Amino acid sequence: MNVADSEVVVAILSDLGFELTDSIGEAGLILINTCSIRENAEQRIWGRLKAISHYKKKDNRIMIGLIGCMAERLKEKVIEKEHIVDMVIGPDAYRDLPSLISEAESGHKAVNVLLSKEETYAGISPVRMDKNGVTSFVSIMRGCNNMCAYCVVPYVRGAERSRDPESILNEVNELWANGYREVTLLGQNVDSYSWEYEGHKTGFSELIEKVALVNPLLRVRFSTSHPKDISDKLLYTISKYNNICKHIHLPVQSGSSRILKLMNREYTREWYMDRIKAIRSIIPDCAVSTDIIAGFCSETEEDHKETLSLIEWAGFDFAYMFKYSERPGTKAARKYKDDIPEEIKTRRLNEIISVQNKISARSKKQDIGRIFEVLIEGNSKRSQDYLSGRTTQNKVVVFPENGCKRGDYVNVHVERCTSATLIGRIN
Ligand code: SF4
Numbered sequence: 001m002n003v004a005d006s007e008v009v010v011a012i013l014s015d016l017g018f019e020l021t022d023s024i025g026e027a028g029l030i031l032i033n034t035c036s037i038r039e040n041a042e043q044r045i046w047g048r049l050k051a052i053s054h055y056k057k058k059d060n061r062i063m064i065g066l067i068g069c070m071a072e073r074l075k076e077k078v079i080e081k082e083h084i085v086d087m088v089i090g091p092d093a094y095r096d097l098p099s100l101i102s103e104a105e106s107g108h109k110a111v112n113v114l115l116s117k118e119e120t121y122a123g124i125s126p127v128r129m130d131k132n133g134v135t136s137f138v139s140i141m142r143g144c145n146n147m148c149a150y151c152v153v154p155y156v157r158g159a160e161r162s163r164d165p166e167s168i169l170n171e172v173n174e175l176w177a178n179g180y181r182e183v184t185l186l187g188q189n190v191d192s193y194s195w196e197y198e199g200h201k202t203g204f205s206e207l208i209e210k211v212a213l214v215n216p217l218l219r220v221r222f223s224t225s226h227p228k229d230i231s232d233k234l235l236y237t238i239s240k241y242n243n244i245c246k247h248i249h250l251p252v253q254s255g256s257s258r259i260l261k262l263m264n265r266e267y268t269r270e271w272y273m274d275r276i277k278a279i280r281s282i283i284p285d286c287a288v289s290t291d292i293i294a295g296f297c298s299e300t301e302e303d304h305k306e307t308l309s310l311i312e313w314a315g316f317d318f319a320y321m322f323k324y325s326e327r328p329g330t331k332a333a334r335k336y337k338d339d340i341p342e343e344i345k346t347r348r349l350n351e352i353i354s355v356q357n358k359i360s361a362r363s364k365k366q367d368i369g370r371i372f373e374v375l376i377e378g379n380s381k382r383s384q385d386y387l388s389g390r391t392t393q394n395k396v397v398v399f400p401e402n403g404c405k406r407g408d409y410v411n412v413h414v415e416r417c418t419s420a421t422l423i424g425r426i427n
Contacts, residue, residue, distance in 0.1 A: 001137075002033050002034075002035055002068060006129060007137075009067065010126070010129060011127045012095065012097050027062065028062055029062070029063045029064075030065070031065045034066060034067065035069055036068075037152065038325050038327075039325045040325070049085070053084045056084045063087065064084050066089070068091055070156075071113055073156050075090075087100050087109070087110040088112075090114065090115065091156070091158075092157075092158060093114060095119070100112055115159075116161075120141070122163050132406060133179055133407070134179070134182060135181070137186050138184065140162065141160060142157060142158070143160045143188065144157065144189055145159055145160040148265060149264045150293065150296065150330055150332045151330060152328075155330070157188070162193050164197075165206075172218070173214055176214055181407050182219040183219070184220075185221070186223060189229060190223070190225060191229035191234065204222075205234045208238075209237050216242065216243050219244075227250055227265070228265070230275055232278055232282065235282040247287040249291075252272050252291070252314070253292060254303065254306075255269055255308070256302070257270070259298075263293075269310060276288065288314065289394070291319065291322075292311070294307075294323050294324065294348040294349035297336035297340070299348075312359070315363070316356065316360075319352075321349060323345040324338070364395070367417065370413075371411050372411070372422075373392065373410075373411055374397045374409070375389050375390060376408050376409075377390065382398075386400055387399060389412075397412050397422040397423070400425060400426070402426050404426065410426050412424040412425065412427060
């Protein structure tokens with residue numbers, strides 16, 4: 001989401017005559033796009049500000065801005081504590097960058113962290129910052145109306161707003177014309193995408209179908225689905241189109257219905273299992289990944305065991321796994337006690353990682369001997385003689401180059417694997 005936002009910011013700045021530079025030493029304006037999701041991400045920003053302060057000391061004309069979620073959450077602290085910061089700009093205020101830059105140039109601290117009920121940045125053509133020219137993000141909505149007890153997003157990114165499907169399709173068509181071969185539709189909860197115009201409703205299933213029809217050679221991915229909202233209708237649409245990728249990221253967070261209730265996730269363990277069963281029956285070859293939080297408030301050993309057993313049962317291909325970290329202002333911070341000792345959180349997280357690693361390894365081993373269609377994204381990180389791409393299930397595959405190039409589709413026969421990668425040969 002932040003990469004997609006940075007691309008909107010670059011587009012707005014390009015209209016003002018700014019150019020993107022790879023070398024921070026050349027920059028006249030340095031913007032740090034921040035994230036408030038985990039404490040860790042916030043901590044890193046304070047360190048980053050220290051690291052760039054010498055550019056400002058060397059040349060006082062250099063402007064430094066903090067943008068994104070953290071700007072919204074910590075504006076006062078940033079302005080008071082970080083004297084090198086000239087601008088603090090929240091995620092809905094990027095169109096205001098021209099006037100904020102003028103204000104900062106005249107020596108004032110420029111701040112706009114207002115959240116909007118409408119802003120979706122429709123009509124702005126993001127300047128792509130990715131290097132491969134093959135895969136790209138397309139933001140389809142902003143904000144979130146769910147109130148998961150641990151999550152800061154609704155407070156720092158505001159209420160949910162969907163973007164006009166026409167502007168989404170224009171952006172996707174432009175990407176296709178510029179050689180891109182994969183788009184990832186982005187939203188905090190894509191299943192609740194909704195747009196109404198002259199009595200005609202477009203939900204996420206209709207939107208993804210329209211995007212898939214742009215061209216059968218354009219792969220379509222999406223992130224993130226919410227287990228309470230993902231519908232059979234969407235699953236049937238995914239199964240109908242070859243170019244809608246067979247991978248669903250479905251964050252479960254916990255395997256215990258009691259903890260899910262405290263988290264305000266609005267589904268139970270059984271509901272989640274039912275959604276996984278629906279995925280497996282409607283899209284048999286679909287990969288499923290998830291997010292898991294270890295050590296949420298009041299989590300017992302029993303709750304933790306339920307998480308472990310759910311991971312085993314679901315057989316996730318991949319998982320993002322974290323220890324619970326309390327975020328100020330959230331329902332959990334206001335109402336619950338962060339009462340699981342750090343060493344227990346760590347031990348539970350390690351147990352979760354160990355179970356998941358075994359399952360991920362098993363899923364990769366099962367791919368050995370199979371042939372996958374791979375979209376080539378570029379050279380492998382380890383060797384220029386090897387190319388790297390992904391399967392529709394989002395698994396990374398590397399293979400000898402063999403005269404092919406990025407943007408091509410090839411069939412690869414998988415011969416072996418490492419913990420993160422499938423290795424094979426063009427068939
Ligand atoms: S669905 Fe829940 S976890 Fe996801 S962004 Fe919204 S509030 Fe946060």
